[in-house]
Amino acid sequence: MDNNNSNRHGRGSNKEMLLFIRAFSPTTQTFFFSHSRLLQQFSLKRNPSTMSVINSQIHAFAGNPIKSKTLKPADPYSSLSSLETLKNQLSDPINAGFLSPGLKVLPFKKGKPLACSYDSIGDLPPNWRLGWVGLVDLKEIFDRFESILNEDLFVYLGSKPEDDVVYWAIDVLGGRERGEGIGLGERRFSFVELRTLMVATDWANGPAMEELAIAGHARALLEWHNVSRFCGHCGEKTVPADAGRRKQCSNELCKKRIYPRVDPVVIMLVIDRENDRALLSRQSRFVPRMWSCLAGFIEPGESLEEAVRRETWEETGIEVGEVIYHSSQPWP
Ligand SMILES: [Zn+2]
Structure with a gap:
């Protein structure tokens, strides 16, 4: 009807x-x-x-395995502690891998996460995976887009203490994607629409559904950062706070706290x-x-x-x- x-x-x-x-x-x-x-x-x-x-x-985008309870600030996997570790890692990306906790970063461009696809192998169906990178690869990606990497761009996604890993997302600003993809290891990655990944996901594949949920969470946070650059109360610029989990007005007389919408x-x-x-x-x-x-x-x-x-x-x-x-x- x-x-x-x-x-x-x-x-x-x-x-x-x-x-x-x-x-x-x-x-x-x-x-x-x-x-x-x-x-x-x-x-x-x-x-x-x-x-x-x-x-x-x-449900697609539900079941995010790293979006867990908020940890106390002193916990090494909390957003604040992880940001301090990240600053040290950024000052020395080559040796960042020796610092604990380790980190994985998911780059996005215009709302699209970095990902690659697999052809079917034997009985396994074709699949995809996200392009999680370390700081050395991330720096190369930023250089490629002539963009400058800094700590304020990172958004804390969560952690897996059992793996000693903290997960971050980041928006790669500037430049244009040239279509040839980004080589990471033996595979070439590119920025892929989230809904393309959703359609390509076998909903019986638990790990793939979890990756989709993480990417969805990351995209929602990054997009919110993009559209909340100014304080709705006084009009001044906002700055990231709590490792990107919220924002705050930069006006000392206002300091309004802004949370993801x-x-x-x-x-x-x-x-x-x-x-x-x-x-x-x-x-x-x-x-x-x-x-x-x-x-x-x-x-x-x-x-x-x-x-x-x-x-x-x-x-x-x-x-x-x-x-x-x-x-x-x-x-x-
Ligand atoms: Zn304000």
Whole structure:
């Protein structure tokens, strides 16, 4: 059905709804479930005993293994301690590998993480991996783009103390990518759209899903840094604080603390149980045969359930009854 004829289903009918919630970064675009995916979600609803198990694995960008609890500042893997170690490592990149904890940096360019793809090997399907680099390789990448590396560009992502590694992301500014890729070891890497990686990921591949989640977290943070360069309170420039996990106004009289922005969104599948059908919609810009769940941003002063009912009413004229929460997902 489309928006023009959806009213034939009648206002005031008691529709049930599955509710998905996403935390959108400010630069996000809309995402649409395919029809088969919709049906899969619908079948999950009918098997509530399996929902919690499946949900923990099903969403792209969820399940980040290094975004753990905030460590005390004195902990060597905390953001503040790691930044001090990083400064020492930057002053001597050649010997940085001897300092503990070690580090891995994921470079981005215009929102795209460095990555490379593998052809299938034997029975293994084709795959991809992120281009984690050390400081020597990172310096080469910055030189290539005639960009200057400094500590303020690094954004702390988290750590794996069991591996003695701290993870960072960084935006490679300046220059143009020339298309020939970046050689690291035996492979050539390039900056790849995050959603291309998402589409290329086998969702049963746990390690790949974890890499995708880390890249999503990193992209969301870097994009937030890009769009929050000035204080919304006094207009002065902002500077990174807490190893890039937040920002602060540089005006001594203001010093406003600024935290990464998250824009909550609801995505809902309206179900008509009596007639065994679900409500989809399409926009004029969609390609033929493309349909989507309804979705919309939550407005100030609104609960999730109210947002579901309002958006469905606004877009289709249908009133929703019970709202059932399904799961949540970050969406960089
Ligand atoms: Zn300010």
